[in-house]
Every structure is written in structure tokens, then in C-alpha cells.
Amino acid sequence: MADYSTRRTMMVDTQVRPSDVTKFPIIDAMLSVPRELYVPADKREAAYVGENLSLGGNRVVLEPRTFAKMLDALDIQPDEVVLDLGCGLGYSTAVLARIAEFVVAVEEDETRADEAQTALSENGVDNAAVTTGPLTEGAAKSGPYDVIIVEGAVEHLPPALLDQLQDGGRICVPFAEGALGTVRVGYKIDGRVNWRYSFNAGAPVLPGFEKHSAFTL
Incomplete structure (x- = not known):
């Protein structure tokens, strides 16, 4: 039996x-x-x-360092609602749920979404909900959100996602730029998002967030 709690502390x-x-x-x-x-x-x-831990199909669980630094940059408060885009099997959602008031997680793959919801429920995470749908569309009906976090890299960020951010809110996104990849935090002020560099980290580009997706009908 692996001693996971020791490994967690080591991580x-x-x-x-x-x-x-x-x-x-x-x-x-x-x-x-x-x-x-x-x-x-x-x-x-x-x-x-x-x-990064592969989930298949260009999807990963972000490495602990990257995810932790994204959380650090976002500075999530206990009364905030978070949109977790691309929650995979729910790890990011479970962590966010301990920090924020409520987490809405989006997963494209129905089986994966079901598994995530089951894992969260079994582990007593009752302030999070997993919804199934295209990551590029977010979850507008539960928004707007104080914080949006994207669990994978993007080349093109659909404007519809930025529309789901509350004024005064923050969004953290790994952009696929160059060999390293660049994580930026966007701050929404008066309806406009201003981006700031946070740190370098790489991840596979999420399906639907490739550059050419801007031109497909």
C-alpha cells in the first residue's frame, strides 16, 4: 500500500x-x-x-507547481465563486473548493465529468458542481464568476469566456507561446481584461483552443 499522505507532504x-x-x-x-x-x-x-499527468486526448492534470502558482497568482478569497475549466477527474476542483465559496467545474467528456462528480461527492466536496459541455463555452448560466482558471494551454481564448468574468474578477490562463508557455492573469476592469505576465509553464493546448478555431464556423 503506497503511503500517499507522505507523498502529498513531499509534493x-x-x-x-x-x-x-x-x-x-x-x-x-x-x-x-x-x-x-x-x-x-x-x-x-x-x-x-x-x-503534467496525461488524461489522454491532449488533456492533463497540471503539475502541482504550475497549479499552485496559478492559485497563488489568483489569490482566491473564501467568498468567491470560481469557474474551473477542464477539471479532468476533479483534482483542481477539490483543491479550489477548499479555498473558494463555490466551484463550477466544466468537463467536455461526459464519462470524465461523471467520474469527477462521483470522486468529489465521495470525498465530501459539497461546494462544487461539475457540468458537461464544450470548454470553449464555459458555464454562462452559473456566472458571472469572480475567478476563472483554465486547466490547460490555449492559443486562442474565446471572448465568450471573458464575458463570464465578473467586473473586478481575475482569470488565469497558460498560453502556448514559444517552447516554455506563458501563464498570465487577466484582470477585468470596466468590461476590459488587462493581462499580466505571471510565470512560465507548459501544458498541451486544450481541444477547441487552437489558433484556427477562431475561424471555424
Whole structure:
């Protein structure tokens, strides 16, 4: 039997804290959420390694460092509602749910969405809901959101997603630029989103967020 709680502590001590992520709610959430329960069963042994974990079809669970730094940059408050785009099997949602008031997660693949909802329910996460639909469309009917986080890289960000951000809200997105990839945080002020560089990290481009998708009908 693998000692996952030791691995979880190791993950935080060797991947998260050294990346200058020190906010207590983030550290506490990442120490508390059993990451191994939100990855494919055959990948549990690799749940705590410091790299993106493949879910298949260009989808990943973001590596702990990247995800923690995104949370750090967003500075989510306990009274905020978060849109988690591309929640996979629910790990990001479970962590966000410990920090925010409520999380609306979107997953394109129906089976994966069901698995995520089951895992969240079984682990007592009652302030999150998983919806099924195209990631590019978000979940407008539950918005607008204080925070939007995108669990994968984009080349083109659909304007419809920015419309779901509350004025004064933040969105964190890994952009597929160059070899490294660039994570930026957008701040919505008076209806416009102003982007700021946060850090470098790579991830596969999410299906539907490729450049040419802007021109398809």
C-alpha cells in the first residue's frame, strides 16, 4: 500500500513551497486533497510526480507547481465563486473548493465529468458542481464568476469566456507561446481584461483552443 499522505507532504515541500507559494489556504488545500483519488486508476503511482499527468486526448492534470502558482497568482478569497475549466477527474476542483465559496467545474467528456462528480461527492466536496459541455463555452448560466482558471494551454481564448468574468474578477490562463508557455492573469476592469505576465509553464493546448478555431464556423 503506497503511503500517499507522505507523498502529498513531499509534493508540497519539494514542488510547491520552493516555487514561492506560501499562502496558507493553498498549502493547506494541497496537503488535504488526496490527488491520487482524482487521477486515472492506472496512474495513481504517478499522482505526485512533478510533471503534467496525461488524461489522454491532449488533456492533463497540471503539475502541482504550475497549479499552485496559478492559485497563488489568483489569490482566491473564501467568498468567491470560481469557474474551473477542464477539471479532468476533479483534482483542481477539490483543491479550489477548499479555498473558494463555490466551484463550477466544466468537463467536455461526459464519462470524465461523471467520474469527477462521483470522486468529489465521495470525498465530501459539497461546494462544487461539475457540468458537461464544450470548454470553449464555459458555464454562462452559473456566472458571472469572480475567478476563472483554465486547466490547460490555449492559443486562442474565446471572448465568450471573458464575458463570464465578473467586473473586478481575475482569470488565469497558460498560453502556448514559444517552447516554455506563458501563464498570465487577466484582470477585468470596466468590461476590459488587462493581462499580466505571471510565470512560465507548459501544458498541451486544450481541444477547441487552437489558433484556427477562431475561424471555424
